[in-house]
Amino acid sequence: MSTITKKGQVTIPKPFRETLHIKEGDSLVFEMKDDMLILKKKERKSILSLGGIAKGRKVGFGDEREFAKKVVAKMIAKEGLKGG
Structure with a gap:
């Protein structure tokens, strides 16, 4: 109770x-x-759960930040940005 x-x-x-x-x-x-x-x-969601997203792609060190921005944008578009 x-x-x-x-x-x-x-x-x-x-x-x-x-x-x-x-x-x-x-x-x-x-x-x-x-x-x-x-x-x-x-x-x-762990960053490790995103591992399959880049499978088969060659992502260089200089591309990592841009790639991360795209992944986050897709997650926000899918789930919506919720304040807490």
């Missing part, structure tokens, strides 16, 4: 945080289903 503060904040009990590996700074997604509030951990 948890109580909502006047700022709308709720403390997630430690057993739930541990089970879901939720830590300070993680993003959470809220969904409604009927009369239930569903809380999910939003997985962070």
Whole structure:
């Protein structure tokens, strides 16, 4: 059980945080289903997960910054830029 503060904040009990590996700074997604509030951990995308994007391309040191800008632009276009 948890109580909502006047700022709308709720403390997630430690057993739930541990089970879901939720830590300070993680993003959470809220969904409604009927009369239930569903809380999910939003997985962070690692730069390592982008490895397949450049597969088969020759990317020189001088091209890395431009390539990174294009990758980020595609991610923003796909997912949208969300403030936190």
